[in-house]
Amino acid sequence: MSFRKDFMWGAATASFQIEGAWNEDGKSPSIWDVFCEEPGRIEDGSDGKVACDHYHRYKEDVKLMADLGLKAYRFSIAWPRVIPEGTGKVNEKGLEFYSNLVDELLKYNITPFVTLYHWDLPYSLQIKGGWLNPEISDWFEEYTRAVVAKLGDRVKHFITFNEPSVFLGCGNLFGVHAPGMKCGSRDLLLAGHNVHIAHGKAVRAIRELAPDAQVGITLATMPRIPNGDMDEKAAYDIYFSCHKPFFVWSDAYWADPIVFGHYPEDLVNECKDIFPKVTDEDMKLISQKIDFIGQNIYQGKYEEGYERPRGTPHTEIGWDTFDSALEWGVKHFYKRWKLPIYITENGLSCHDWESLDGKVHDPNRIDFLHRYLRGLKTAADASCDIRGYFQWSFMDNFEWAKGYNPRFGMVFCDYNTLKRIPKDSAYWYKEVIESNGENL
Ligand code: BGC
Helix, strand or coil: CCCCCCCEEEEECCHHHHCCCCCCCCCCCEHHHHHHHCCCCCCCCCCCCCCCCHHHHHHHHHHHHHHCCCCEEEEECCHHHHCCCCCCCCCHHHHHHHHHHHHHHHHCCCEEEEEEECCCCEHHHHCCCHHHCCCHHHHHHHHHHHHHHHHCCCCCEEEEEECHHHHHHHHHHCCCCCCCCCCCHHHHHHHHHHHHHHHHHHHHHHHHHCCCCEEEEEEECCCECCECCECHHHHHHHHCCCCCCCHHHCHHHHHHHHHCCCCCHHHHHHCCCCCCCCCHHHHHHHCCCCCEEEEECCCCECCCCCCCCCCCCECCCCCECCCCHHHHHHHHHHHHHCCCEEEEECCCCECCCCCCCCCCCCHHHHHHHHHHHHHHHHHHHCCCCEEEEEEECCECCCCHHHCCCCECCCEEECCCCCCEEECHHHHHHHHHHHCCCCCC
Protein backbone atom coordinates (compact mmCIF):
# COMPACT_ATOMS: atom_id res chain seq x y z
CA MET A 1 0.00 0.00 0.00
CA SER A 2 2.80 2.42 0.95
CA PHE A 3 2.36 6.19 0.57
CA ARG A 4 -0.72 7.64 -1.13
CA LYS A 5 -0.24 9.05 -4.60
CA ASP A 6 -1.07 12.55 -3.37
CA PHE A 7 1.21 12.28 -0.31
CA MET A 8 2.34 15.76 0.78
CA TRP A 9 6.11 15.77 1.01
CA GLY A 10 7.13 19.03 2.57
CA ALA A 11 9.16 21.02 5.04
CA ALA A 12 8.19 23.33 7.87
CA THR A 13 9.28 26.56 9.54
CA ALA A 14 7.86 29.06 12.02
CA SER A 15 7.62 32.84 11.76
CA PHE A 16 9.77 33.89 14.71
CA GLN A 17 12.46 31.35 13.87
CA ILE A 18 13.15 32.57 10.33
CA GLU A 19 11.53 35.88 9.43
CA GLY A 20 13.58 38.57 11.16
CA ALA A 21 12.24 42.07 10.29
CA TRP A 22 11.17 42.17 13.89
CA ASN A 23 9.94 45.78 13.87
CA GLU A 24 9.22 46.42 10.21
CA ASP A 25 6.02 47.39 8.43
CA GLY A 26 4.09 47.88 11.64
CA LYS A 27 4.98 44.67 13.47
CA SER A 28 4.93 44.94 17.26
CA PRO A 29 7.13 42.90 19.64
CA SER A 30 6.09 39.37 20.48
CA ILE A 31 6.70 37.68 23.81
CA TRP A 32 9.78 36.12 22.21
CA ASP A 33 11.25 39.51 21.22
CA VAL A 34 10.95 40.55 24.84
CA PHE A 35 12.16 37.23 26.27
CA CYS A 36 15.34 37.43 24.17
CA GLU A 37 16.16 40.76 25.78
CA GLU A 38 16.28 39.19 29.25
CA PRO A 39 19.90 38.29 30.07
CA GLY A 40 20.60 34.58 30.28
CA ARG A 41 17.40 33.42 28.61
CA ILE A 42 18.93 32.42 25.27
CA GLU A 43 22.00 30.19 25.38
CA ASP A 44 24.05 32.18 22.85
CA GLY A 45 22.53 35.54 23.78
CA SER A 46 20.93 35.87 20.36
CA ASP A 47 17.49 37.04 19.24
CA GLY A 48 15.10 36.94 16.28
CA LYS A 49 15.71 40.44 14.97
CA VAL A 50 17.25 39.26 11.70
CA ALA A 51 17.12 35.45 11.95
CA CYS A 52 17.28 34.13 8.35
CA ASP A 53 15.87 37.36 6.99
CA HIS A 54 13.18 35.33 5.30
CA TYR A 55 10.86 38.36 5.40
CA HIS A 56 12.99 39.96 2.72
CA ARG A 57 14.22 36.81 1.00
CA TYR A 58 11.06 34.76 0.75
CA LYS A 59 11.15 34.70 -3.05
CA GLU A 60 14.62 33.21 -3.08
CA ASP A 61 13.54 30.71 -0.41
CA VAL A 62 10.43 29.60 -2.27
CA LYS A 63 12.43 29.17 -5.45
CA LEU A 64 14.79 26.91 -3.49
CA MET A 65 11.85 24.90 -2.19
CA ALA A 66 10.71 24.40 -5.76
CA ASP A 67 14.21 23.40 -6.89
CA LEU A 68 14.32 20.84 -4.10
CA GLY A 69 11.01 19.35 -5.19
CA LEU A 70 8.88 20.21 -2.16
CA LYS A 71 5.17 19.65 -2.67
CA ALA A 72 4.06 21.44 0.47
CA TYR A 73 5.35 24.08 2.84
CA ARG A 74 4.18 24.58 6.39
CA PHE A 75 4.81 28.03 7.87
CA SER A 76 3.30 30.09 10.64
CA ILE A 77 1.88 33.57 10.82
CA ALA A 78 3.18 36.14 13.28
CA TRP A 79 0.14 37.48 15.13
CA PRO A 80 2.01 40.73 16.05
CA ARG A 81 2.48 41.42 12.34
CA VAL A 82 -1.19 41.01 11.57
CA ILE A 83 -2.75 42.70 14.61
CA PRO A 84 0.08 44.58 16.34
CA GLU A 85 -1.92 45.36 19.46
CA GLY A 86 -3.13 41.76 19.57
CA THR A 87 -6.70 42.89 19.18
CA GLY A 88 -8.27 45.72 17.18
CA LYS A 89 -6.72 47.27 14.13
CA VAL A 90 -5.49 44.94 11.39
CA ASN A 91 -2.12 45.77 9.81
CA GLU A 92 -2.62 45.29 6.08
CA LYS A 93 1.10 45.39 5.41
CA GLY A 94 1.67 42.44 7.69
CA LEU A 95 -1.05 40.43 5.99
CA GLU A 96 0.31 41.42 2.60
CA PHE A 97 3.57 39.66 3.34
CA TYR A 98 1.81 36.33 3.91
CA SER A 99 -0.47 36.87 0.94
CA ASN A 100 2.57 37.39 -1.30
CA LEU A 101 4.26 34.35 0.19
CA VAL A 102 1.19 32.23 -0.59
CA ASP A 103 1.09 33.51 -4.17
CA GLU A 104 4.75 32.72 -4.59
CA LEU A 105 4.23 29.17 -3.32
CA LEU A 106 1.26 28.58 -5.58
CA LYS A 107 3.24 29.84 -8.53
CA TYR A 108 5.43 26.75 -8.08
CA ASN A 109 2.57 24.41 -7.17
CA ILE A 110 3.67 24.17 -3.56
CA THR A 111 0.71 23.65 -1.22
CA PRO A 112 0.70 26.09 1.71
CA PHE A 113 -0.08 24.77 5.21
CA VAL A 114 -0.66 27.67 7.57
CA THR A 115 -0.11 27.42 11.33
CA LEU A 116 -1.94 30.22 13.09
CA TYR A 117 0.00 30.08 16.34
CA HIS A 118 3.60 28.98 16.63
CA TRP A 119 4.35 30.72 19.92
CA ASP A 120 4.90 34.41 19.05
CA LEU A 121 2.09 35.97 21.04
CA PRO A 122 1.86 39.78 20.80
CA TYR A 123 3.54 41.13 23.93
CA SER A 124 0.64 43.55 24.35
CA LEU A 125 -1.57 40.53 25.08
CA GLN A 126 0.88 39.01 27.54
CA ILE A 127 0.57 42.19 29.57
CA LYS A 128 -3.14 41.46 29.77
CA GLY A 129 -2.48 37.97 31.10
CA GLY A 130 -1.77 36.06 27.90
CA TRP A 131 -3.14 32.51 27.90
CA LEU A 132 -4.34 32.94 31.47
CA ASN A 133 -6.90 35.54 30.48
CA PRO A 134 -10.17 33.91 29.33
CA GLU A 135 -10.67 36.77 26.86
CA ILE A 136 -7.81 35.40 24.81
CA SER A 137 -10.08 33.03 22.92
CA ASP A 138 -11.93 36.05 21.52
CA TRP A 139 -8.66 37.75 20.62
CA PHE A 140 -7.50 34.61 18.89
CA GLU A 141 -10.75 34.34 16.97
CA GLU A 142 -10.42 37.94 15.83
CA TYR A 143 -6.89 37.30 14.62
CA THR A 144 -7.91 34.05 12.91
CA ARG A 145 -10.70 35.87 11.08
CA ALA A 146 -8.27 38.48 9.78
CA VAL A 147 -5.91 35.80 8.48
CA VAL A 148 -8.54 33.55 6.95
CA ALA A 149 -10.40 36.45 5.32
CA LYS A 150 -7.18 37.34 3.54
CA LEU A 151 -5.73 33.92 2.74
CA GLY A 152 -8.70 31.55 2.81
CA ASP A 153 -9.32 31.85 -0.93
CA ARG A 154 -5.92 30.23 -1.56
CA VAL A 155 -4.91 28.39 1.61
CA LYS A 156 -6.79 25.12 2.10
CA HIS A 157 -4.96 23.73 5.14
CA PHE A 158 -4.97 25.47 8.49
CA ILE A 159 -3.42 24.36 11.78
CA THR A 160 -4.76 26.24 14.79
CA PHE A 161 -1.95 25.60 17.26
CA ASN A 162 1.57 24.26 17.17
CA GLU A 163 2.41 22.14 20.21
CA PRO A 164 0.25 23.62 22.96
CA SER A 165 2.02 21.24 25.36
CA VAL A 166 5.35 22.91 24.65
CA PHE A 167 4.30 26.53 24.71
CA LEU A 168 2.44 26.03 27.99
CA GLY A 169 4.85 23.42 29.37
CA CYS A 170 8.07 25.29 28.61
CA GLY A 171 6.58 28.79 28.70
CA ASN A 172 4.14 28.64 31.64
CA LEU A 173 5.20 25.62 33.73
CA PHE A 174 8.99 25.32 33.52
CA GLY A 175 9.59 28.95 32.58
CA VAL A 176 12.36 28.23 30.07
CA HIS A 177 10.51 29.64 27.05
CA ALA A 178 8.63 32.91 26.70
CA PRO A 179 6.89 34.26 28.70
CA GLY A 180 9.08 32.57 31.34
CA MET A 181 6.35 31.81 33.88
CA LYS A 182 6.16 29.03 36.44
CA CYS A 183 2.49 28.38 37.10
CA GLY A 184 0.85 25.87 39.40
CA SER A 185 -1.65 23.27 38.17
CA ARG A 186 -4.69 25.47 38.74
CA ASP A 187 -3.42 28.24 36.48
CA LEU A 188 -2.14 25.76 33.95
CA LEU A 189 -5.53 24.07 33.73
CA LEU A 190 -7.09 27.45 33.14
CA ALA A 191 -4.57 28.35 30.42
CA GLY A 192 -5.08 24.93 28.82
CA HIS A 193 -8.83 25.41 28.78
CA ASN A 194 -8.41 28.85 27.24
CA VAL A 195 -6.26 27.33 24.49
CA HIS A 196 -8.92 24.69 23.87
CA ILE A 197 -11.66 27.29 23.58
CA ALA A 198 -9.47 29.43 21.34
CA HIS A 199 -8.97 26.38 19.12
CA GLY A 200 -12.75 25.84 18.99
CA LYS A 201 -13.48 29.45 18.09
CA ALA A 202 -10.80 29.38 15.40
CA VAL A 203 -12.23 26.19 13.87
CA ARG A 204 -15.67 27.80 13.82
CA ALA A 205 -14.29 30.92 12.11
CA ILE A 206 -12.37 28.92 9.52
CA ARG A 207 -15.44 26.82 8.67
CA GLU A 208 -17.41 30.00 8.16
CA LEU A 209 -14.85 31.92 6.09
CA ALA A 210 -13.20 29.07 4.17
CA PRO A 211 -15.69 26.19 4.13
CA ASP A 212 -13.59 24.12 1.76
CA ALA A 213 -10.45 24.28 3.94
CA GLN A 214 -9.12 21.43 6.08
CA VAL A 215 -8.45 22.24 9.73
CA GLY A 216 -6.32 20.49 12.31
CA ILE A 217 -4.09 20.94 15.33
CA THR A 218 -0.45 19.92 15.78
CA LEU A 219 0.74 18.11 18.91
CA ALA A 220 4.28 17.49 20.13
CA THR A 221 4.56 13.86 20.99
CA MET A 222 7.02 11.22 22.18
CA PRO A 223 5.50 7.89 21.22
CA ARG A 224 5.80 4.89 23.50
CA ILE A 225 7.58 2.13 21.63
CA PRO A 226 6.72 -1.42 22.72
CA ASN A 227 9.72 -3.22 24.24
CA GLY A 228 10.58 -5.54 27.12
CA ASP A 229 7.54 -6.06 29.34
CA MET A 230 5.68 -3.22 27.66
CA ASP A 231 3.64 -4.75 24.84
CA GLU A 232 1.62 -2.77 22.34
CA LYS A 233 -1.38 -2.41 24.61
CA ALA A 234 0.68 -1.37 27.61
CA ALA A 235 2.57 1.14 25.46
CA TYR A 236 -0.73 2.57 24.24
CA ASP A 237 -2.16 2.86 27.76
CA ILE A 238 0.88 4.63 29.19
CA TYR A 239 1.17 6.86 26.13
CA PHE A 240 -2.33 8.23 26.63
CA SER A 241 -2.39 8.41 30.41
CA CYS A 242 -2.94 11.90 31.80
CA HIS A 243 -2.21 12.99 35.36
CA LYS A 244 -1.28 15.91 37.56
CA PRO A 245 1.15 17.77 37.56
CA PHE A 246 2.41 17.00 34.03
CA PHE A 247 -0.95 16.68 32.27
CA VAL A 248 0.05 19.46 29.94
CA TRP A 249 2.51 17.06 28.25
CA SER A 250 -0.17 14.43 27.63
CA ASP A 251 -1.57 14.17 24.11
CA ALA A 252 -4.83 12.88 25.58
CA TYR A 253 -5.19 16.16 27.47
CA TRP A 254 -5.15 18.00 24.14
CA ALA A 255 -6.91 15.73 21.69
CA ASP A 256 -9.50 13.88 23.84
CA PRO A 257 -11.56 17.05 24.42
CA ILE A 258 -11.37 17.85 20.71
CA VAL A 259 -12.22 14.39 19.38
CA PHE A 260 -14.17 12.78 22.24
CA GLY A 261 -15.70 15.95 23.71
CA HIS A 262 -14.37 15.50 27.26
CA TYR A 263 -11.17 15.91 29.27
CA PRO A 264 -9.46 12.67 30.40
CA GLU A 265 -11.44 11.35 33.38
CA ASP A 266 -8.43 10.52 35.58
CA LEU A 267 -7.27 14.10 35.41
CA VAL A 268 -10.72 15.55 36.05
CA ASN A 269 -11.05 13.35 39.17
CA GLU A 270 -7.58 14.22 40.44
CA CYS A 271 -8.12 17.93 39.92
CA LYS A 272 -11.73 18.29 41.03
CA ASP A 273 -10.92 21.21 43.31
CA ILE A 274 -8.88 23.18 40.84
CA PHE A 275 -10.40 22.43 37.44
CA PRO A 276 -11.77 25.59 35.79
CA LYS A 277 -15.50 25.78 35.18
CA VAL A 278 -16.23 23.86 31.99
CA THR A 279 -19.70 24.16 30.45
CA ASP A 280 -21.47 21.97 27.88
CA GLU A 281 -21.26 24.93 25.52
CA ASP A 282 -17.48 24.97 25.94
CA MET A 283 -17.21 21.30 25.12
CA LYS A 284 -19.40 21.67 22.04
CA LEU A 285 -17.19 24.44 20.78
CA ILE A 286 -13.99 22.55 21.51
CA SER A 287 -15.16 19.30 19.94
CA GLN A 288 -16.20 20.56 16.54
CA LYS A 289 -15.02 18.19 13.86
CA ILE A 290 -11.44 18.61 12.72
CA ASP A 291 -10.03 17.06 9.55
CA PHE A 292 -6.61 15.91 10.70
CA ILE A 293 -4.12 15.76 13.53
CA GLY A 294 -0.55 16.92 13.09
CA GLN A 295 2.21 15.11 14.95
CA ASN A 296 5.64 16.57 15.64
CA ILE A 297 7.91 13.64 16.42
CA TYR A 298 11.61 13.76 17.21
CA GLN A 299 12.05 11.12 19.86
CA GLY A 300 10.26 8.13 21.37
CA LYS A 301 10.17 6.43 24.74
CA TYR A 302 10.66 2.83 25.83
CA GLU A 303 9.33 1.29 29.02
CA GLU A 304 10.06 3.17 32.23
CA GLY A 305 13.53 2.45 33.57
CA TYR A 306 14.88 0.96 30.35
CA GLU A 307 18.46 2.01 29.80
CA ARG A 308 19.60 2.27 26.22
CA PRO A 309 22.98 0.72 25.47
CA ARG A 310 25.99 2.94 25.86
CA GLY A 311 26.83 4.61 22.54
CA THR A 312 23.23 4.85 21.35
CA PRO A 313 23.18 7.49 18.60
CA HIS A 314 22.07 10.93 19.60
CA THR A 315 21.78 14.17 17.69
CA GLU A 316 23.72 17.40 18.14
CA ILE A 317 21.11 18.77 20.54
CA GLY A 318 21.51 15.60 22.61
CA TRP A 319 18.31 13.76 21.71
CA ASP A 320 18.49 9.97 21.32
CA THR A 321 17.33 8.58 18.00
CA PHE A 322 14.39 6.16 17.75
CA ASP A 323 14.05 4.53 14.34
CA SER A 324 10.46 3.45 14.92
CA ALA A 325 9.19 6.67 16.53
CA LEU A 326 7.15 7.68 13.49
CA GLU A 327 5.75 4.19 13.08
CA TRP A 328 4.45 3.99 16.66
CA GLY A 329 3.40 7.60 16.87
CA VAL A 330 1.15 7.17 13.88
CA LYS A 331 -0.14 3.72 14.89
CA HIS A 332 -1.11 4.81 18.40
CA PHE A 333 -2.67 8.11 17.30
CA TYR A 334 -4.63 6.50 14.50
CA LYS A 335 -5.93 3.78 16.78
CA ARG A 336 -7.14 6.30 19.34
CA TRP A 337 -8.55 9.18 17.30
CA LYS A 338 -9.07 7.63 13.85
CA LEU A 339 -8.25 10.88 12.12
CA PRO A 340 -6.02 11.44 9.10
CA ILE A 341 -2.49 12.26 10.21
CA TYR A 342 0.23 14.56 8.98
CA ILE A 343 3.73 14.41 10.42
CA THR A 344 4.02 18.16 10.68
CA GLU A 345 7.61 18.05 12.00
CA ASN A 346 10.44 15.55 12.11
CA GLY A 347 14.17 16.05 11.77
CA LEU A 348 17.35 16.58 13.72
CA SER A 349 20.15 19.01 14.42
CA CYS A 350 23.64 18.05 13.26
CA HIS A 351 27.09 19.63 13.40
CA ASP A 352 26.71 21.09 9.91
CA TRP A 353 29.15 23.54 8.34
CA GLU A 354 30.25 24.62 4.90
CA SER A 355 33.07 22.34 3.74
CA LEU A 356 36.09 23.41 1.72
CA ASP A 357 34.28 22.27 -1.40
CA GLY A 358 31.51 24.79 -0.65
CA LYS A 359 28.98 22.08 0.13
CA VAL A 360 27.36 20.98 3.36
CA HIS A 361 27.74 17.24 3.95
CA ASP A 362 25.30 15.75 6.41
CA PRO A 363 25.38 11.95 6.12
CA ASN A 364 23.92 11.49 9.59
CA ARG A 365 20.82 13.44 8.61
CA ILE A 366 20.33 11.22 5.57
CA ASP A 367 20.64 8.10 7.69
CA PHE A 368 18.33 9.44 10.40
CA LEU A 369 15.63 10.43 7.91
CA HIS A 370 15.96 7.15 6.07
CA ARG A 371 15.39 5.17 9.25
CA TYR A 372 12.50 7.31 10.50
CA LEU A 373 10.79 7.38 7.11
CA ARG A 374 10.99 3.61 6.83
CA GLY A 375 9.06 3.51 10.08
CA LEU A 376 6.49 5.85 8.62
CA LYS A 377 6.15 3.59 5.61
CA THR A 378 5.50 0.65 7.92
CA ALA A 379 2.63 2.61 9.47
CA ALA A 380 1.27 3.43 6.00
CA ASP A 381 1.55 -0.25 5.07
CA ALA A 382 -0.47 -1.05 8.18
CA SER A 383 -3.30 1.06 6.68
CA CYS A 384 -2.96 4.09 8.93
CA ASP A 385 -4.34 7.14 7.15
CA ILE A 386 -1.16 9.13 6.80
CA ARG A 387 -1.37 12.09 4.43
CA GLY A 388 1.94 13.89 4.53
CA TYR A 389 5.34 14.49 6.07
CA PHE A 390 7.06 17.81 6.77
CA GLN A 391 10.72 17.87 7.56
CA TRP A 392 11.80 20.20 10.33
CA SER A 393 13.11 22.44 9.15
CA PHE A 394 13.30 23.92 5.69
CA MET A 395 16.38 25.84 6.82
CA ASP A 396 18.58 26.34 9.86
CA ASN A 397 16.98 28.84 12.20
CA PHE A 398 16.56 30.31 15.66
CA GLU A 399 16.10 27.30 17.93
CA TRP A 400 14.30 29.11 20.75
CA ALA A 401 16.18 29.10 24.09
CA LYS A 402 19.14 27.38 22.38
CA GLY A 403 19.70 30.23 19.94
CA TYR A 404 21.40 29.56 16.61
CA ASN A 405 23.73 26.68 17.53
CA PRO A 406 21.47 23.73 16.69
CA ARG A 407 21.08 23.40 12.92
CA PHE A 408 17.89 21.58 12.00
CA GLY A 409 17.66 22.68 8.36
CA MET A 410 17.68 20.82 5.07
CA VAL A 411 19.17 24.11 3.84
CA PHE A 412 22.18 25.60 5.61
CA CYS A 413 22.03 29.27 6.52
CA ASP A 414 25.23 31.24 6.97
CA TYR A 415 24.13 33.75 9.60
CA ASN A 416 26.85 36.24 8.66
CA THR A 417 26.16 36.44 4.96
CA LEU A 418 22.65 34.94 5.00
CA LYS A 419 23.70 32.74 2.13
CA ARG A 420 21.65 29.55 1.77
CA ILE A 421 23.23 26.21 0.81
CA PRO A 422 21.11 23.08 0.39
CA LYS A 423 22.74 20.28 2.37
CA ASP A 424 23.44 16.86 0.84
CA SER A 425 20.36 15.53 2.60
CA ALA A 426 18.17 18.02 0.74
CA TYR A 427 19.13 16.38 -2.56
CA TRP A 428 18.56 12.96 -1.02
CA TYR A 429 15.10 14.08 0.17
CA LYS A 430 14.37 15.31 -3.33
CA GLU A 431 14.85 11.75 -4.60
CA VAL A 432 12.59 10.40 -1.89
CA ILE A 433 9.91 12.84 -3.02
CA GLU A 434 10.38 11.96 -6.68
CA SER A 435 9.98 8.27 -5.99
CA ASN A 436 7.11 8.89 -3.51
CA GLY A 437 9.12 7.04 -0.90
CA GLU A 438 9.64 3.91 -2.99
CA ASN A 439 13.42 4.23 -2.63
CA LEU A 440 13.37 4.08 1.14
C1 BGC B 1 8.95 23.15 17.49
C2 BGC B 1 9.96 23.85 16.61
C3 BGC B 1 11.36 23.53 17.11
C4 BGC B 1 11.59 22.05 16.96
C5 BGC B 1 12.97 21.57 17.38
C6 BGC B 1 9.34 21.75 17.91
O1 BGC B 1 9.14 21.64 19.27
O2 BGC B 1 7.67 23.19 16.92
O3 BGC B 1 9.66 25.21 16.61
O4 BGC B 1 12.34 24.27 16.47
O5 BGC B 1 10.64 21.34 17.72
O6 BGC B 1 13.17 21.77 18.73
